[in-house]
Amino acid sequence: MTTTPIRLQPPPVEPAPVVSVSAASHNAKMLEPAELSVELSGVNAFYGSRRVVRDISLPVRSNAITAIIGPSGCGKSTLLRCINRMHELTPGAHVEGRIEYHGIDLYAPDIDPVAVRRTIGMVFQQPNPFPTMSIHDNVAAPARFNGLIAGKAAEHDLVERCLRQAALWDEVKDKLKAGGTSLSGGQQQRLCIARALALEPDVLLMDEPCSALDPIATLQVENLMVELKRDYTIIIVTHNMQQASRVSDQTAFLTMGDDRAGYLVEMADTVEIFTNPRQQLTEDYVSGRFG
């Protein structure tokens, strides 16, 4: 019996050539666009027969933060949930179009959706720690689901590492046995981030992760994201323009068409979107002149 792969493996990065080639070709390499992690092309998402996302194509850069902004109900959460194949868990929901992860079609028939979710982690808008589990067990849960880890010591190490990464360790290190829901809302959200990190994913989807947080906790999470992008590719949905402009490298602006399905108005480097948008709709939205 062959074991199914635990996660999707991105193809190995080509090693740098040992013998340096000509300066010209070296420069050409430097000018190449940054590597893409996730690439959406012509994605449509449906609840039953109702289309809520129309024909969206998004190139998501590796080791960068991509922000998705747009008015409420335009399908941002739905689009995010298409990327880690959560969308199809809603009865009657389906996805059309192509979503690639390092060139692998995530919706190919031989792809295991569970493996996709292990590779592409997700943090929800509402903090949702497991109420019957301790702080420690919350962070250890994904490793237990996926059989990623054997042994108590390794588990403790993982829990500590992820809680540190999520900037929560100092606050909870003395009460790891306390219930996950005994924490404040901001702490719970960081606990959920730690829990997502414990999957050791490659991409992290964050759906308005700061909407339940105070400004200080928000700042902590933002700093955390900037910290994390060294190792992870992050896609964040946010209603907070300052947040998008502060943390993200590229921004996608979605809005609703006449058919009430969300579509992509424009996507560019964050600086461009906020200072020099090409579309009037974008300019109206980011400057607050839009519903």
Next chain:
Amino acid sequence: MTTTSRPQGIHALRRPRGLGQDGVFRLTLRVVAVLIVIPVLWMMVDTFAETVPVWERFGIPGFVTGLRWAPSFTIYGALPFIYGTLLTSAIAMVIAVPVAVLIALLITEILPPRARTWVAVAVDLLAAIPSVVYGLWGLLVLVPVLRPFEQAVAGTAGKVVPFLAGPTPGPSYFAAGVVVSIMIIPIIAALSREVFAATPRLQREAVRALGGTRWDVIRTVVIPLGRSGVLAAIILGLARAIGETIAVTMVIGNAPKIGASIFSPGFTLASVIANEFNEANQELHPEALIALGLVLLVISVLVNGLAILIRQRFARGVGRVV
């Protein structure tokens, strides 16, 4: 232009003098509650007053622990029936709880949506079948079907453990327990199903988004969050099992003594009352049967009280569930 433009400000926040609407409503409720409770209590006191001669003759411990039930000799002991009630209920629970919880999980978590509805309807229909039909079915169908199984157990484990020994005449504690289990499965399954279905979507999605399978959803959120609800369902089933009368009378064998094996015929509190009351013309016989009713009531109250305690413990353990 200050806040004085709202002269009622502070007064509007004060409690109204006198009863107020809310107060009248509450008072009415209380009066109605008392009016309902008083006749019920009076009926109970009146009924159980009849049992006084029994207690005078045998004493409470003597009656409750008495092993013999011989109306023609005016000897009345309740223990065989207490034993029968507890044993059949225990057998019923051991069978029904896992099966019912499994059915509930199948319906809410495992089966494809269309099959869910069918199974749910089928289980609900089981709950609508009258007791006496279960009794007939138990006697005519189940008892013969169980026979080979009983013989196999009695012939193997029964050789070592007297509790499982033969003979296996058919009607028995075991047969009654199995019939009752089938009667309470729909009750426990229907309530557990609702409890499981109420698992917050956000919790289910948390598991799935972390690479958890449906099985992980069941063991990390559905069951832990549903514990106290399922416990409530189990208690309701247990209450039904303890009180079940007609179907039990038809398959338990109606033997007023403690059988050593679960395959022996026996009797329960509820079934002996139903079975003997009409022809109870010996001295103290009707009174003793009413006394058994009182014992049954006490057992039910104890079970329910215990259950409420357990449930409160569980509810506190889960704490701040969203």
